[in-house]
Structures are given as C-alpha cells and as structure tokens.
Amino acid sequence: MRALPIAVTVLAAALALTSCDDSGGSKTDEAGKTDKSASTDCRxxxxxxxxxxxxxxxxxxxxxxxxxxxxxxxxxxxxxxxxxxxxxxxxxxxxxxxxxxxxxxxxxxxxxxxxxxxxxxxxxxxxxxxxxxxxxxxxxxxxxxxxxxxxxxxxxxxxxxxxxxxxxxxxxxxxxxx
Missing domain, CATH: 2.60.40 (Immunoglobulin-like)
Incomplete structure (x- = not known):
C-alpha cells in the first residue's frame, strides 16, 4: 500500500508543474482553458x-x-x-x-x-x-x-x-x- 501514496504525490507534483505556462503567469484548468487573470505582465x-x-x-x-x-x-x-x-x-x-x-x-x-x-x-x-x-x-x-x-x-x-x-x-x- 506504500506505492499508492507515492504515486499520488508524483501525480500531484506533475499537475502542479503543468498549472503554469512558461512565464509562470497563466494557469490552465482541467478543461484546458487559460486563466489570464493570473498573469503578472503589466497592462x-x-x-x-x-x-x-x-x-x-x-x-x-x-x-x-x-x-x-x-x-x-x-x-x-x-x-x-x-x-x-x-x-x-x-x-x-x-x-x-x-x-x-x-x-x-x-x-x-x-x-x-x-x-x-x-x-x-x-x-x-x-x-x-x-x-x-x-x-x-x-x-x-x-x-x-x-x-x-x-x-x-x-x-x-x-x-x-x-x-x-x-x-x-x-x-x-x-x-x-x-
């Protein structure tokens, strides 16, 4: 049963890494939509x-x-x-x-x-x-x-x-x- 917590941890880390684009500003939700409100670029x-x-x-x-x-x-x-x-x-x-x-x-x-x-x-x-x-x-x-x-x-x-x-x-x- 130890393999399950490690697998969950690895999956959670992978999901966290994909939540930001290359600039670290935009987030993508489960449906693949980008949330531009998280961008840090000056407007x-x-x-x-x-x-x-x-x-x-x-x-x-x-x-x-x-x-x-x-x-x-x-x-x-x-x-x-x-x-x-x-x-x-x-x-x-x-x-x-x-x-x-x-x-x-x-x-x-x-x-x-x-x-x-x-x-x-x-x-x-x-x-x-x-x-x-x-x-x-x-x-x-x-x-x-x-x-x-x-x-x-x-x-x-x-x-x-x-x-x-x-x-x-x-x-x-x-x-x-x-």
Whole structure:
C-alpha cells in the first residue's frame, strides 16, 4: 500500500508543474482553458504613461530623444523586453525598432513604481520622400495589442532607405532613476 501514496504525490507534483505556462503567469484548468487573470505582465490600461519632455531634434539631420515614463497604477506587474511603438501619419504607419545592441532585463514594478524607455530618432526633411511625417505615437506593452495614443510633436522622422524604414530606435525598459 506504500506505492499508492507515492504515486499520488508524483501525480500531484506533475499537475502542479503543468498549472503554469512558461512565464509562470497563466494557469490552465482541467478543461484546458487559460486563466489570464493570473498573469503578472503589466497592462497598458493599468499604467500611466507620460511622453516627454523631449530633447527634440531642432533641424533635419539632427538626433532627438523622447523619454517615456510608465507608472504602475495597479498591483505588482512585470515588464520584459521593449515597448511596441508605432507612428502614424494619415493612413500610413510604421514601427520604431528596438535598439539592436540593447539587452533588456525583466523589471518588477510594485504599485506606483516607474519605468522608463527612450525613443531616439533623426529628424527628417519635411516633404522628402525618405521622411515619415509622424503625427501619432501608439505605445503597447510586451505581449499585448492594446495601445495608448499620443500626439507626436517632434517633427518628421528620417527614413534610412525609405520613409517606412525609420532612422529611429527604442531602448528597453529600465527602472526610473537607474
């Protein structure tokens, strides 16, 4: 009869290990449905976002920096990687790519903690075919599609080879003050 308690213990341990996904955030019930309420990822509708004040590029060819600050307004959550950034002009849109050499770390934000990231861009010449005349910035958080929209008031953004290939990048998240 000793084999039964050991088998039950092994089965219980196996079930406990399968109750979380790889991120440790979502749970799966017996029917295979995922419970997203257990996720610890920060959600864009639960953070306050402040864009700027910026060190805007004053003329075509100059580099500008736009700091963005996120304040967690809810329970503890995590950020890892880069924000999703998209700029819009009329019916056109294009992404701002992550910094290629950056190594993002996982940040845990308690309620009212802040994190920042920076958008670096080269100002384009208005009317140039390689310039994207950005008007709106859409920000999303890793693993989500919901966005918050902000007015882009820092001038047109230069493209590398064409307007859709922006000469711009975004840094990974870091704790404010780091």
């Amino acid at each position: 864009v509708d639960h953070v306050g976002i402040e864009v700027g004040p910026a060190n805007a590029a004053p003329a075509a060819g100059d580099t500008g920096n736009v700091p963005v600050t996120l304040t967690n307004r809810d329970s503890t959550c995590t950020l890892k990687g880069f924000p999703g950034l998209e700029v819009h002009a009329g019916g056109d849109s294009t992404d701002i790519a992550p910094e290629k050499s950056a190594n993002p770390v996982k940040l845990t934000l308690a309620k009212n903690d802040t994190a920042t990231f920076t958008i670096t861009y080269v100002r384009g010449e208005k009317g140039d075919a390689k310039t994207f005349d950005a008007q709106t910035l859409k920000i999303s958080l890793p693993g989500a599609t919901a966005t918050q929209d902000f007015k882009w008031s820092y001038g047109p953004v230069a493209g590398k080879n064409e307007a859709a290939d922006l000469n711009a990048s975004v840094s990974p998240f870091q704790h404010a003050g780091d």
